Amino acid sequence: MVYIRKSVWANGGGFDDPLLYWYAIGVSALQKRGLNDNTSWRFMAAIHGIDITSSDGSLWEQYGYYTPGEPLPSSAEQQLYWNQCQHGSWYFLPWHRGYVWSIEGLVRAEIVKAGGPKDWAMPYWNYSDQKNPQALLLPPAFSATNMPDGSPNPLYVAQRYGLGSTPIVLPASDVTLGALSATQFVGLKVGASAGLGGGKTGFSHNGIQTGELESKPHNIVHVDIGGQNDAGPGLMADPDIAGLDPIFWLHHANIDRLWDVWNKSSATHTNPTDPAWLNGPQDRKFVVPNVDGSAYYYAPKDMLDTTSPNLDYTYDEFVAATAVSSVLTSNVGEKTLSQSQEPELVGANASVVSVTGKMSSSSLALDAPTRALLSANPGQNIQAKLAQPARDRYFLNLENIKAAKDGFVIDVYMELPEGADHTGRMDLFCGSIGLFGVRKASQPDGAHGGAGVTEVMDVTNVVAGLAQNGALNKGEFSVNLVPRITLTDDAKVTVERISLYKQSA
């Protein structure tokens, strides 16, 4: 049989829905197992990321998920399984597909043991569903502190600081699906979109080439739920602890569904055929536990069809929802471009930007030909010159973003007037960055030497609008980084360089 993953909101999102009641029962059983058991809740979270030896204190210990001296798996087993999650990489989607599949099997086995439904499958949280007025709300089964019988709710965690509101509601503009208009799974090397699925990398526990779906909604939703408070990041906001939150798996089931939606929405939306992708990284294998605790090794080529016997699941809905709001995401324009043209650097700022306080800005200078191209003479319709579909595309690159803490969202604008209220300036809005995994990617002893992450935004519409107004005649423009909460200096958020690339039509 093929298991069918259903929407968390199909029957109200609370414990009246057996799907969620039984999820809680299954999760509770896994939570009772020790960290030295590779089928336990905590071991599964550690496969994503764990740090219990850090000199600056372990979040696992701080939040009570690890007690020094408790039995651990052998170091061979730790090395085989732990700290595998693939981010900033073209392996992001296939690695997480195998990961969610694994815990789904473990949870289902416990549900069946307890007398629950044999066809249970992982629910998904479709926060982008505009037909559902509650779609943006954290489903009640996760925000209730108790089960219907009064016992503690295993799906509840205290460390969901989100944007400070209770219950958690995701901002609608954070879950738009511009990523699904990507024409390619793998993007170009530098400058332009990293594609739906991310840039070509090796094994990439915290890589640099974040794909469009990974960037949004994935990263931003992580931060919108986890957030940050004085004690540290919420569970969902940091990859070292994210898998401990039961909502993690419904978020990832939805990202996994969106990959399938993208594949099914056009004959040209194909997965990579490069053997380097299909066969997975050569330097380390992907591995998750089977239900009996034996090792299941996999590569992206095993993850192409969810209904194949090794995975054996599908979704009840492949509709992408009509959440692609053209107003809020400037990158939703029709990407009719073949993306065969190499993007060229046409502007950059001069020095590293520290993002602190309420807003940090930096000025970018355009090169002479681009300045001439984007200068408007009075009465000239420059937007016609930049008209779709055969038009140049502009990409803003925030290169090597580093941070000492995760859990922040930074909104990016161009040419915000000094001191002005930015809310509602959607004409100047470039996109948002969710700082998820940036802390790990910034550590100098990490796999990439602390290079941080790079985010790319399609800003064609913003650039066209500014050009039309004559705002680019001076040959430079400001980029404004606006953290949603005032950033303190200890977050140490920096952007190595901000650049503008042009991809010719």
Ligand SMILES: [Cu+2]
């Ligand atoms: Cu994630």
